[in-house]
Amino acid sequence: MQEPDTDPILDAARLAALHRTRLLDSSPEATFDRLTWLASSMLHASVAYISLLDDHRQFFKSAVGLEPALAAARETPLSHSFCRHTLRTREPVIVADARVHPTFRENPAVAEHGVVAYAGIPLITSEGHAMGAFCVVEHAPREWKDEEVGILRALASAAVSEIELRGMANDLEALVESRTAQLRAAQERQRVLLEVNNAVVSCRDRDSLFRAAASALARVIPFDRAALILYDRGRDMFSVLGAADALAAPVPALNRDWSRAGSRSGWVLDHGIPLVTRDLREPPPFVEHGKMLEAGLLSVVSVPMSVRGEFIGTLNVASNTAGRYTDEDASLLHVISNQMAFAIENMIAYEEIASLKSRLEEENLYLQEEVRAEAAFGDVIGESRGMLAVLAGVRKVASTDSTVLVTGETGTGKELVVRAIHDLSRRRAKILVKVNCAALPAGVIESELFGHERGAFTGALTRKVGRFELAHGGTLFLDEIGDLPLELQAKLLRVLQEGEFERVGGTQTQRVDVRLVAATNRDLGQAVTEGKFRADLYYRLNVFPLHIPPLRERSDDIPRLVRHFVMLHAAKTGKRIGIPSEDLLARLQAYSWPGNVRELQNVVERAVILASKGRLEVGDLTPSVGLADTHARKRSLEDVEREHVLSILEETHWRVSGERGAAKILGLKRTTLEARMKKLGIARPSARS
Numbered sequence: 001m002q003e004p005d006t007d008p009i010l011d012a013a014r015l016a017a018l019h020r021t022r023l024l025d026s027s028p029e030a031t032f033d034r035l036t037w038l039a040s041s042m043l044h045a046s047v048a049y050i051s052l053l054d055d056h057r058q059f060f061k062s063a064v065g066l067e068p069a070l071a072a073a074r075e076t077p078l079s080h081s082f083c084r085h086t087l088r089t090r091e092p093v094i095v096a097d098a099r100v101h102p103t104f105r106e107n108p109a110v111a112e113h114g115v116v117a118y119a120g121i122p123l124i125t126s127e128g129h130a131m132g133a134f135c136v137v138e139h140a141p142r143e144w145k146d147e148e149v150g151i152l153r154a155l156a157s158a159a160v161s162e163i164e165l166r167g168m169a170n171d172l173e174a175l176v177e178s179r180t181a182q183l184r185a186a187q188e189r190q191r192v193l194l195e196v197n198n199a200v201v202s203c204r205d206r207d208s209l210f211r212a213a214a215s216a217l218a219r220v221i222p223f224d225r226a227a228l229i230l231y232d233r234g235r236d237m238f239s240v241l242g243a244a245d246a247l248a249a250p251v252p253a254l255n256r257d258w259s260r261a262g263s264r265s266g267w268v269l270d271h272g273i274p275l276v277t278r279d280l281r282e283p284p285p286f287v288e289h290g291k292m293l294e295a296g297l298l299s300v301v302s303v304p305m306s307v308r309g310e311f312i313g314t315l316n317v318a319s320n321t322a323g324r325y326t327d328e329d330a331s332l333l334h335v336i337s338n339q340m341a342f343a344i345e346n347m348i349a350y351e352e353i354a355s356l357k358s359r360l361e362e363e364n365l366y367l368q369e370e371v372r373a374e375a376a377f378g379d380v381i382g383e384s385r386g387m388l389a390v391l392a393g394v395r396k397v398a399s400t401d402s403t404v405l406v407t408g409e410t411g412t413g414k415e416l417v418v419r420a421i422h423d424l425s426r427r428r429a430k431i432l433v434k435v436n437c438a439a440l441p442a443g444v445i446e447s448e449l450f451g452h453e454r455g456a457f458t459g460a461l462t463r464k465v466g467r468f469e470l471a472h473g474g475t476l477f478l479d480e481i482g483d484l485p486l487e488l489q490a491k492l493l494r495v496l497q498e499g500e501f502e503r504v505g506g507t508q509t510q511r512v513d514v515r516l517v518a519a520t521n522r523d524l525g526q527a528v529t530e531g532k533f534r535a536d537l538y539y540r541l542n543v544f545p546l547h548i549p550p551l552r553e554r555s556d557d558i559p560r561l562v563r564h565f566v567m568l569h570a571a572k573t574g575k576r577i578g579i580p581s582e583d584l585l586a587r588l589q590a591y592s593w594p595g596n597v598r599e600l601q602n603v604v605e606r607a608v609i610l611a612s613k614g615r616l617e618v619g620d621l622t623p624s625v626g627l628a629d630t631h632a633r634k635r636s637l638e639d640v641e642r643e644h645v646l647s648i649l650e651e652t653h654w655r656v657s658g659e660r661g662a663a664k665i666l667g668l669k670r671t672t673l674e675a676r677m678k679k680l681g682i683a684r685p686s687a688r689s
Contacts, residue, residue, distance in 0.1 A: 023052060035158055039134070042151055047064065049063035049066065053081065086133040092121050093133075117140065118135065134159050197343070209343060210242030213340055224245065226318075227244075264314075298324075306338070315336065380417060382560070390546055398420070405520075408519075410595070414519040418477045431470065432471075435479065437478055447464065451468075464503075468495060475516075480521070482521075555590075559589075577611055577615075588618065649682070654684050
């Protein structure tokens, strides 16, 4: 065994990174439990676990199949751990029979816990820290196949991603706390600025301005004399705007006008920083110091005043006590001097305060969105409970190849969720191919999906590759899957189950590796009941359902969506648009939004186009005919037709043709009636599933 100071298990950087994840001694979590369950199921292993190793033990973050005592303890000493060897070698450790293996036959876990066969993959982060291992165990000898080790590698990679995500979230939380402290300090300075501003904002002449400034200054920093000194750039001279004593009462100025050369104010102008003199009796002897000493002043601090980057003078406070002022006093006075300078420029004070406050609000909003966004959902915007549940589901399913069924009303953003699934999946480097099943005629959709051979039908002059082949290695998005014709549903089911199909007019079987994601605004369960959608295809699609709530059920998301769309369309139009008012946001939240997020985006885009002077205004919100209502009317007509045809068929004992057949009674040709029955999902009772 290696010496402790060279043992990678005891590496300080590794241990620090492990503790930053906060996973040690944490409760079981569904994300990790799903991975161990997949390992046990896919590899047919008796035991599967994710272990994290600190300096003295092996902690089971997730485990399947452990004996009860170990499952309850959730840890073992390092002496019992096979995973410590996996961590040290940083390579997969594969053991067919530990009882005869020279490294592991003496391990206590062999005798005490029946560990015989073992396969472990190290969990190594992108920073190179080995946190633990993803392992499967058997209680009997087993030769591990390369394919099985490959599956275990993939699951270990998913576990590492989750571990790194925890570390990133914790680091981001610490960053937010640090920035929040900075914001609080900035807000405190802002409070001081506001107090000074309230004192001087209404002043219009020099005398009233200085009286108000001296009074406000006395509440912030003690002084025996204060002075505002202005710089005349044309004459290169300084003059006193006003002076006050400790009670903020006006007093005669010690100097009237003096040259910049050799002056204290000139030094501040040249250097652009505060000047603290703790004892005026010590050098350097600026020209102002003689009369200050005659007045009994021993210490002074002078800070520059600037407006729009242009120096306009200095703010000065002095004391009869030597060493009275510190650098902290100078820093505070410097902040106040800026406000005094803006007061001298009259209304500039209001504009500067509003600018500072707006900047602080925007920084705070930015930090909040950094925390909530945790990653990488692109244009998917939402923090309501319903959307957070959807995004949590996206995180869980994205790293798998499972089929996903996204449901929700028209305009809720189903395509954005699908793109997020693809962008977070291992197939993100490949293409995402979209097919809108509702937009393609029934006679064309089969060729679009599966392609066709030359001469397969009239007009097929060349071979065409279908969307499934185009999406090989990537993701295929079938939008409005509920509109897929029944005759194509069986072929789609075959592709999902076996990964193979034939082009239209072809005989050669094509094999593809495609991850399928489907979306619909229909109730497929009801469609199955009505015979309009195959039950076996529905269950194959519904492996991992994600339902996106309508906008009316997540009105808390409307402010963030509005801000996002305002920024988006303002950038496109080149306009500067202010923050939407609370009244406007309240109106938008009160509206029912039958068109969901798509309708909201259109309303905001129109408002940006019509905005004047940077103010966003929205006219009357009149509900339009909802898409769902249109669908409801369509379904009602189909239901009426279906019920009528069924009643005639039952009267004729399901006889279709002939003088007493249903086709004759309905005034239809036999073939026409059979086609209508097929479209309406009507089948003989003995033929129904």
